[in-house]
Amino acid sequence: MTTDKARAVLHELVDLFLEPEKLIGGMAATLIRAGDRPVDTWSWGNRLIVWLHGTSDARTFLQWKGAGRSITKGARAFFILAPCTYTVTETDEKGLEVKREKLTGFRAVPVFRLEDTEGKPVRSYEPPALPPLQEVATAWGITIDYQPLPGGSYGIRGSYSPTRKRITLFTEDHGTFFHELVHAADARIAPLQGGQDPDQEAVAELGAAVLARVYGSTIDRDAWAYIRAYHDDPAGAVRRLLPRVERCLSTILGELKTPAETALT
Ligand SMILES: [Zn+2]
Structure with a gap:
């Protein structure tokens, strides 16, 4: 039928x-277009770095730990760039207090490839x-x-x-x-x-x-x-x-x- x-x-x-x-x-x-992995929220530049390291998912040691995975022995980190910001309170034209984020530069953050971790399956x-x-x-x-x-x-x-x-x-x-x-x-x-x-x-x-x-x-x-x-x-x-x-x-x-x-x- x-x-x-x-x-x-x-x-x-x-x-x-x-x-x-x-x-x-x-x-x-x-x-x-986007999932709920940390990498999905990263800048294009950082995602390019991830891609150049031959993986689709990379996270910091703590992010992997949070996902129930640990770094394989001997695995090496690579670096992405995270913006360094601080918040200032300013007074705007109307005399109201507003909080603004100020960028001071970038710092290198070590991350590990999915392939270099083990533990709980990654939820896709x-x-x-x-x-x-x-x-x-x-x-x-x-x-x-x-x-x-x-x-x-x-x-x-x-x-x-x-x-x-x-x-x-x-x-x-x-x-x-x-x-x-x-x-x-x-x-x-x-x-x-x-x-x-x-x-x-x-x-x-x-x-x-x-x-x-x-x-x-x-x-x-x-x-x-x-x-x-x-x-x-x-x-x-x-x-x-x-x-x-x-x-x-x-x-x-x-x-x-x-x-x-x-x-x-
Ligand atoms: Zn086909």
């Missing part, structure tokens, strides 16, 4: 793809609501990890690592989750190619567009433009890849069968 609906939507979408002017453009992206960003079909990822032993977008990686929305069995998402957009989930389904049928394989990407994007329609989710990307970026003949590619997309969708939606439904079929 759900699989049949998905198949119907898939064919309807392919018809739309073949007449792209009917497609509605992408919506504004809802990228995760959690969206207000998990996307539809997340239970399929769970059933396949895939963890879903939400992260603020790392600096300098414009255009990346998510990734799927078959070796780590992990979907990393830089957006709460369901379309991106669906795209990575279709990659995961594709990987269950045949091993994935490394990197951005054009057919693989078209399959994931078309499958995601179908799932977004089935679940009435907003999708913040233009699937047609995405496929066109990988294929000189996007319509031909979509026609050729149709059976592969159908197999991926059946693999995903097949996971959802309730015991009652299974008994009926």
